[in-house]
Amino acid sequence: MDWLERAKVWFGVVDPEDVAGEESAPRAELRVDPRRRDEGEHAGAERRGRGRAGERPSLDAFAGGPKESLEDCLVARERGDTVEMRRLLRELDRGLGLRTLLRAAAALEAGDEGELAELLPRLAVDEQxxxxxxxxxxxxxxxxxxxxxxxxxxxxxxxxxxxxxxxxxxxxxxxxxxxxxxxxxxxxxxxxxxxxxxxxxxxxxxxxxxxxxxxxxxxxxxxxxxxx
Amino acid sequence: MSRSLLSLYRLDRAALQRFSGELEATLAANDRVGLAALLELDGDAALPERLEAVHVFLLPPSATPAGELFDAADRAAKKLAMRRVFESDNPALEGRLRAFDALREDAVAATLVDRLLSPKRLPWYLRRPGRSGGWLPPEMRAELNRRLGSLESLLPPEIRSFARGLAQIDGDAVVLGS
Structure with missing residues (x-):
């Protein structure tokens, strides 16, 4: 984690799980794939929304990062939208850790025994x-x-x-x-x-x-x- | 940032452990009188009335009143458990130990020196931001003695003096910066 990511975590801009450990696919997509670097003169730059040198990047092209976070789940919960909250938790769940715990808590709260049965074994083997x-x-x-x-x-x-x-x-x-x-x-x-x-x-x-x-x-x- | 002068101490590990245990027990019990006695303070005047004893140690260590308590703990620990065998008068010593080529080229010696200069293994009351220090157990200290001895002709005078000091220690060695 570099200093900028630490600062983002510290100030609550991103979740620690978004910057620690293995990266999710969307975040990895933001990088230049070295194997594709030679596909075109500006292949990497175009994927990141840049044109030729000196041109301002298009903001539209930055839409590839993680769109949702635990913050969105909590906001959905606070407005009483538990269906949306659970959808987001399912989407964000990486199979271990805080998100799985919250997903299990939400399933328990909703009486969803099927989902709970799927999650509990994972929580039981969580090394942390x-x-x-x-x-x-x-x-x-x-x-x-x-x-x-x-x-x-x-x-x-x-x-x-x-x-x-x-x-x-x-x-x-x-x-x-x-x-x-x-x-x-x-x-x-x-x-x-x-x-x-x-x-x-x-x-x-x-x-x-x-x-x-x-x-x-x-x-x-x-x-x-x-x-x- | 000023460079500190390093001192080497022979450590009585059991005595330091006893002192640490007593210090932590007085803090956990908020025993202000016991703490003042242990640190040989003049009464508990150094402990503000409104704060629990442990809170004072959580204040920035460089400021009053925490600085006074850290200094007192430092003095008490040295009196009870450490005996100084070498005191450098050369502020360049630490830099030489960390970077002198001949020493760095011996990977084992370099690792042992780095460990001796790593404050992570010192008790919390001897660690302060920006202060140099560290501890080396007997077997590692003996190995560092041997390695410094074999490199002696290649080393500058300040490291040779340090090595002679280290050779006087037959157990645990502690380094503390001024």
Missing amino acids: SWRRTLQVAAALGEASEIAVACERAASLDAPKWAVAWTRALSPDASERRRGLVELLVADPALARTVAARDLALEGCEGDYEAFERFAAFAYGRDTVRRFG
Whole structure:
């Protein structure tokens, strides 16, 4: 992920899943295929909407990127259009991760046992299920849920920073303090960022070193929270 | 950015672990008196009333009051668990260690030097943005000693002095910048 993509994730312009890991077909289409570079003098440029050197590119030609995002799903949900929300989730689902989790939650909500049965086995084999466990608990914000999720995530070999961060969000003051200390030990830069961004502690400032990690984890948690 | 002067310490790992455990326990319990005693502060005046002890360590480390606590933790850790064996007076040492050709051409030595200068393995209270430092366990320190010894005739005086300091350590080695 380059600095521009990090910035986009950080400011919520794109989803982390759109820039991390394998690319989806539409994003890959935006690139020049080196095997087709010699097909014509301007083959690559034309595909990206450019003419000859010096000409302004046509904006119409930039319509090939991902058209929809989780933001669209959440907007559809907020206006009560659950049919559109579920269509979008099906379209965006890559078979693992946050989108699959939300798709399963939407199927459960709609009583669609067929779709749920298709999704649950995938969620069960997700190597990063600790991440969803912690993000859901953090989104719910209940002390008891957070305590249980932290235990479960630790048993799933979750990184210490992730468990500590979630614990630091507990409404229980003692647990929150314990989480902050554990986070300080595991990742001081992230601890400072969580203190500034999540807990809004007086005088604290986010640390650039930890922004990427913060953005990726917080995005999932905040999306779950918004999904409800 | 100013270049720091590096110092080498012989580390008592068990003592440092005990200190870390006590420090973290006082923070988790918000034991301000215990923390002041552990860090040998003059009372808990360095801890603003309105903040929990752990919050002070989450403030920017370069500013007051966090800077005072980090300095105190640094002093306490050195007093309890580290003994200085070498102090460089040459600000070019770190750059030489990171970039001197003869050292870089020995891939193992270069890797060990990079590890010794990587603050990621230091306890959180010894790590501060922009500060140099790192830790090397005994077997790696011994290997680096051997490699620096074999390269000695090719090395500049500041690295040779550093190598002599490293040779005085028989266990874990820690480097900290000023």
